Every structure is written in structure tokens, then in C-alpha cells.
Amino acid sequence: MKIHMKTFLRKQQGILIHNIANFLWVCGASTFLSLASTGCTSPENGVNGQVIVYNWGEYIDPETLELFEEETGIKVIYDEFETNESMYPKIEAGAVSYDVVCPSDYMISRMIKNDMLAELDFDRLPNAKANIGAQYYEQAKGFDPENKYSVPYCWGTVGILYNKTMVDEPVTRWAQLWDEKYADNILMQDSVRDAFMVAEKLNGFSMNTLEPSELETAKNALIEQKPLVQAYVVDQVRDKMIGSEAAIGVIYSGEAIYTQQENPDLEYVIPEEGTNVWIDAWVILKDAPNKENAEKFIDFMCRGDIALKNFEYITYSTPNDAARELIEDEEIRNSPIAFPDLSQYDNLETFSYLGEEGDAVYNELWKEVKAY
Amino acid sequence: MTSNNKKKWLSAPYALWSAVFIIIPLCMIFYYGLTDKTGAFTLDNIVAITTVGHAKALRLSILLSLACTLVCFLLAYPLAMILANKKGNKHQFIILVFILPMWMNFLLRTLAWQTLLEKNGVINNVLTFLGIPNIKIINTPAAIVLGMVYNFLPFMVLPLYNALSKIDENVINAARDLGAGAVYTFIRITLPLSVPGIISGITMVFVPALTTFVISALLGGSKLLLIGDVIEQEFTRASNWHLGSGLSIVLMVFILFNMILSAVFDKDGEGSML
Numbered sequence: 001m002k003i004h005m006k007t008f009l010r011k012q013q014g015i016l017i018h019n020i021a022n023f024l025w026v027c028g029a030s031t032f033l034s035l036a037s038t039g040c041t042s043p044e045n046g047v048n049g050q051v052i053v054y055n056w057g058e059y060i061d062p063e064t065l066e067l068f069e070e071e072t073g074i075k076v077i078y079d080e081f082e083t084n085e086s087m088y089p090k091i092e093a094g095a096v097s098y099d100v101v102c103p104s105d106y107m108i109s110r111m112i113k114n115d116m117l118a119e120l121d122f123d124r125l126p127n128a129k130a131n132i133g134a135q136y137y138e139q140a141k142g143f144d145p146e147n148k149y150s151v152p153y154c155w156g157t158v159g160i161l162y163n164k165t166m167v168d169e170p171v172t173r174w175a176q177l178w179d180e181k182y183a184d185n186i187l188m189q190d191s192v193r194d195a196f197m198v199a200e201k202l203n204g205f206s207m208n209t210l211e212p213s214e215l216e217t218a219k220n221a222l223i224e225q226k227p228l229v230q231a232y233v234v235d236q237v238r239d240k241m242i243g244s245e246a247a248i249g250v251i252y253s254g255e256a257i258y259t260q261q262e263n264p265d266l267e268y269v270i271p272e273e274g275t276n277v278w279i280d281a282w283v284i285l286k287d288a289p290n291k292e293n294a295e296k297f298i299d300f301m302c303r304g305d306i307a308l309k310n311f312e313y314i315t316y317s318t319p320n321d322a323a324r325e326l327i328e329d330e331e332i333r334n335s336p337i338a339f340p341d342l343s344q345y346d347n348l349e350t351f352s353y354l355g356e357e358g359d360a361v362y363n364e365l366w367k368e369v370k371a372y
Numbered sequence: 373m374t375s376n377n378k379k380k381w382l383s384a385p386y387a388l389w390s391a392v393f394i395i396i397p398l399c400m401i402f403y404y405g406l407t408d409k410t411g412a413f414t415l416d417n418i419v420a421i422t423t424v425g426h427a428k429a430l431r432l433s434i435l436l437s438l439a440c441t442l443v444c445f446l447l448a449y450p451l452a453m454i455l456a457n458k459k460g461n462k463h464q465f466i467i468l469v470f471i472l473p474m475w476m477n478f479l480l481r482t483l484a485w486q487t488l489l490e491k492n493g494v495i496n497n498v499l500t501f502l503g504i505p506n507i508k509i510i511n512t513p514a515a516i517v518l519g520m521v522y523n524f525l526p527f528m529v530l531p532l533y534n535a536l537s538k539i540d541e542n543v544i545n546a547a548r549d550l551g552a553g554a555v556y557t558f559i560r561i562t563l564p565l566s567v568p569g570i571i572s573g574i575t576m577v578f579v580p581a582l583t584t585f586v587i588s589a590l591l592g593g594s595k596l597l598l599i600g601d602v603i604e605q606e607f608t609r610a611s612n613w614h615l616g617s618g619l620s621i622v623l624m625v626f627i628l629f630n631m632i633l634s635a636v637f638d639k640d641g642e643g644s645m646l
Contacts, residue, residue: 190589368425370594
């Protein structure tokens with residue numbers, strides 16, 4: 001879901017040098033690989049053709065791709081994006097004809113609206129049908145009303161990560177991000193929808209609101225909060241919280257498990273006022289050149305053992321019940337972070353696409369907050 | 373084919389290069405900047421600089437880059453003088469030391485500063501160990517200026533060094549012979565003769581500092597919005613290329629002004645050698 005630049009940004013002291021070496025190695029290796037593939041051998045297809053996949057960065061266990069190639073004889077051409085917003089224009093322009101893409105909820109609804117997705121034939125996706133929990137299909141109806149276009153791949157919530165040693169009370173509400181005693185100890189998300197979600201939920205509004213008065217209130221709340229905020233960050237919230245740079249941060253649940261493994265003082269909570277439940281899902285593009293292989297790919301990713309591999313690698317919650325059964329560590333299998341019981345929370349919502357004008361309104365207001 | 377024609381042929385790759393990678397992108401910026409979403413001509417994207425948020429971001433950018441330029445100048449001038457007076461290979465080594473960080477990726481250098489300056493960063497850990505109060509400049513304008521100075525200082529040192537090392541020693545000796553003190557010689561001889569280097573150094577520091585966006589995000593915690601940040605976000609997040617281009621055109625005016633300034637003062641282009 002989030003931008004991953006692990007090699008760049010996991011910057012606990014001392015690791016930096018290691019990272020530079022890593023980075024140079026990766027650069028060299030990738031140059032070599034691209035030379036090798038373009039120079040010596042033309043990009044060859046597997047015996048059963050190819051499938052072109054476009055996914056978030058660091059959002060899959062590379063081993064599963066190899067397994068897929070071995071088992072099916074289909075060559076995977078794999079490409080990565082960093083944000084929904086950077087992915088969309090590339091698909092729209094049609095410069096590269098991808099088969100399978102993994103966008104987030106609101107972006108899927110935008111793509112459905114613009115007639116860019118192919119209807120899925122679930123008879124050809126037996127694993128997707130059997131293994132993905134019914135409640136996730138239900139949740140997905142928010143952006144794909146008839147469950148015709150998408151198969152959930154990862155999901156999660158957005159919540160508060162706090163350092164138990166740096167607060168003197170349990171953190172349970174967004175409102176605590178406005179508490180002056182945490183001045184200079186708060187990390188906010190540096191992205192318009194995520195930041196406004198917090199302020200809107202704080203005031204009891206929908207996070208998809210376009211009501212001018214509500215947006216004004218949310219904007220003013222963010223401006224009021226700004227002096228208390230240490231920094232607006234995207235994926236660095238992870239490193240900063242691990243390094244105890246701040247007491248409280250807004251974070252995606254998938255990152256929470258990883259940060260806790262690195263720093264046991266951290267605790268993740270879904271705020272009482274409600275939050276964003278997001279889903280990233282596989283879709284097949286309408287103009288996909290390899291539709292059949294795309295179906296095989298999606299179904300393969302829904303196989304229990306494969307989904308488990310991916311869950312263990314990326315630590316984002318899987319909607320795959322079969323995979324969850326296979327998790328050996330009971331603590332993780334029943335983790336309220338990875339698999340919260342959503343029925344306990346009120347006001348959970350999923351982002352919907354606001355339209356070009358709606359997006360523009362939000363961006364304008366966010367700029368006012370940032371410039372204030 | 374005459375030899376003259378042959379020479380023209382040799383420049384063809386460069387002409388092609390500048391057409392494809394300079395002229396065409398510039399034209400695209402102007403096209404996007406002067407049209408709206410429907411493709412109709414408009415000046416709205418340019419006028420948008422006057423809205424409160426944009427104007428404030430521009431003011432802040434100018435202020436911080438002026439501060440950065442001043443600090444760079446004050447740090448670089450004495451150094452350039454020392455280098456220019458050094459004989460032999462020693463100064464080559466010092467110049468190398470100054471250029472060395474530029475071999476590393478800009479982003480990594482700035483990230484390193486973040487690691488150094490953070491609350492629990494390297495510097496504060498050392499200070500705590502020594503029992504000295506911690507510094508608190510991360511996520512402040514001071515941290516941004518520090519990052520700018522660190523990244524752009526070599527661009528000030530080199531033109532100054534070039535200009536200063538070209539000053540004929542006899543001119544200075546003559547001034548001293550005629551009874552001018554060290555300070556007077558500096559003010560009346562050295563400083564005026566190094567003006568081309570000063571102007572070129574100022575341009576080379578001020579322009580990148582004015583348009584930066586990475587430094588403010590990493591060292592300023594994204595709390596201070598610079599005009600470079602606004603433009604970057606219009607392109608990458610708001611996908612409003614028209615507004616982003618319009619604001620870029622406004623910035624170009626400042627850069628153009630700077631270039632005119634250096635053209636006037638640095639007619640021989642002596643300071644611009646890097």
C-alpha cells in the first residue's frame with residue numbers, strides 16, 4: 001500500500017553505509033540484467049507465453065513468481081509502481097500493455113468507472129472463490145459493487161502507532177494527536193487523503209465527504225494540529241518510530257507488525273473514532289494481451305501456501321482464509337493487528353474515488369494546510 | 373566537403389541533444405503552463421503564484437535560498453583565498469576533499485544529515501555522551517539551510533577559487549608597495565577583481581537552492597512548504613501538470629534574472645568555469 005524504499009530509508013544509524021553498498025550492488029546487478037536480457041537473449045516467453053504484472057513496490061515474495069513460472073511455464077514480466085496516482089496515467093496512456101494490476105480500492109472504482117477493467121470469470125478462479133473470505137468480498141463491494149472486477153490481495157487499517165515508554169496513558173483516539181503534551185512528538189502522514197481522513201474521523205465526518213463546511217472544519221483542525229506535528233512523513237514513519245524519534249505516529253497496519261518486531265515498545269491501535277479500511281486487489285485490464293495467463297496468475301496468488309509466503313514476506317494482512325489457517329505462529333494468526341475483528345469498530349470506511357474535481361478540492365485544501 | 377562543413381557535422385549530436393532534451397521539454401513546460409485542462413490558452417497557472425499559499429511558499433524559498441547563498445559565500449570566500457594562495461599540489465587535495473561528497477548521490481547525502489541531526493541522531497548521541505545539551509534543529513528552517521549549504525557549497529567554492537587564482541600577484545604587490553594595508557588591498561583590489569566569481573557562485577548556489585524540494589522534505593519534515601515542493605506535488609500527486617508548469621515558468625523568471633546579472637558582471641565567463 002505504501003511507498004517502499006526499504007533499501008533507501010531504513011536508516012537506523014550505521015545501516016546507511018550498508019545500504020549504500022546494497023544500492024550500488026542493486027544498480028549494478030539490474031544494469032547487468034537488463035543488458036543481458038536485451039543484448040544476448042530477446043525477452044523470451046515461457047512455453048505457455050507470458051503474463052505482465054504491475055504491482056506495488058516490495059509487495060510480493062519474489063519466490064512466488066519463480067514458483068509460478070516453474071509450475072505453469074508462463075513467464076512473468078514484473079513491474080512495480082509507488083503510488084496509485086503514478087500507476088494510473090501509465091495504464092491510461094497504454095504505453096505498456098499490462099495484464100494484471102494491483103490498485104487500491106478507490107483507484108479500482110475509478111478504473112471501473114472509466115471502463116478499463118475486464119470482468120472476471122470466477123469459474124476459472126477456483127482458489128479465489130474458495131480461499132478469499134466472504135467478508136472481504138463484502139467489504140470490496142464498496143468499490144466493486146458486484147464483485148465482478150477484483151480479487152482482494154491485501155487489506156488493512158490505518159491507525160496509531162505509539163511508543164509505550166513515551167506516553168503515560170493508553171492511546172485510543174485520534175483526538176490524542178491534538179494533545180499539546182505530545183507537541184513535537186507526533187508523526188502525520190504526508191498524503192492528502194490519509195491526513196484528511198484523520199481530521200474527518202476526528203470530527204465524525206465521512207472520509208469521502210465533499211461537503212464544503214465539513215472540509216473547512218477538517219482543514220482547520222489540521223492547521224491547528226500543525227504546530228504539534230514533528231514531521232509529515234510517508235514511509236519514514238516506520239523508521240522514525242523504530243528509532244524512538246516520536247511518541248505517536250499515523251501508520252498502515254501492515255507496517256505495524258514489522259515495526260513491533262524491530263522495537264517491542266511500539267503498540268498499534270485502531271482509533272475509536274473509526275478509520276480507513278483499505279483493500280488492494282488484483283484486477284485484469286480490459287485490453288490485457290494475455291487474459292488467460294492473467295487469470296492463472298491471480299488464481300495462483302490465491303492458493304493458500306502462496307498467499308502465506310506473501311503474507312510472511314510483506315506482513316500486510318491477507319484476506320486469504322486458507323493462508324491464515326496455515327500460519328504456524330498462533331500469536332500472529334490471532335493478532336488483532338493483522339486480523340482485527342472489524343465488527344467491533346464503528347465508522348470504518350473505505351476510500352472512494354472523488355472524481356477529478358473532488359481530488360482537486362482536497363489537494364487545494366491540503367496545500368493550504370502545508371503552506372500555513 | 374570543406375573542413376568548415378565537417379566541423380558543423382561534428383556539432384550535430386549536440387544540437388540534437390539540446391533539441392530533444394532542452395528545447396522540447398522547455399516548449400512542453402510553456403505549453404502546459406499556458407493552457408488549461410481543455411487545452412485552451414490561459415494565464416491562470418501563472419497568476420496562481422499570487423494565491424496566499426503559493427506566494428508564501430515562494431517568499432520562504434527566496435528567504436531560505438538567500439540565507440543559504442550568504443552562508444555559502446561567507447564560508448567559501450576565505451577558503452577560496454587560502455586555496456588560491458597555496459602553491460603546489462596541496463590545494464588540489466583540498467579541492468578534491470570538497471568535491472568528493474558530490475560523487476555521492478544527493479539524496480543519500482541529505483538522508484545522512486537527517487540521521488545526524490535527528491533527536492536521537494548521531495550528533496545528539498555524542499552530545500549526550502559528553503554531557504552537553506542536545507541540539508534541536510531537525511525539522512526547522514535552520515536544518516533546511518544547513519542541508520542546502522552542505523549540498524551547494526562546492527558550487528560557490530570553485531568559481532571563487534577560479535576567479536581569485538587568476539588575479540595577478542603583481543597587482544596586489546603593487547598595491548602593497550604603494551602603501552595600502554592588507555584590508556585596504558582586499559577591499560580595493562582583491563574583492564573587485566573577484567566579482568565575476570562571486571556572481572557566478574551566487575547564481576550557482578541560489579538557483580538550485582530556490583528550486584529544491586528534497587531537502588525541505590527530508591530535513592524540514594515537510595512542515596515548511598517551499599515553491600519546489602508545490603511544483604513537485606502538482607506533478608506527482610495532484611497530477612495537475614498545468615499548474616505545476618505555470619509555477620515553473622514563474623521560477624524561470626528568477627533564474628533568468630540571475631543569468632542576466634551574471635552576464636553583465638561576468639563578461640569573459642571567467643568565473644563560470646567548473
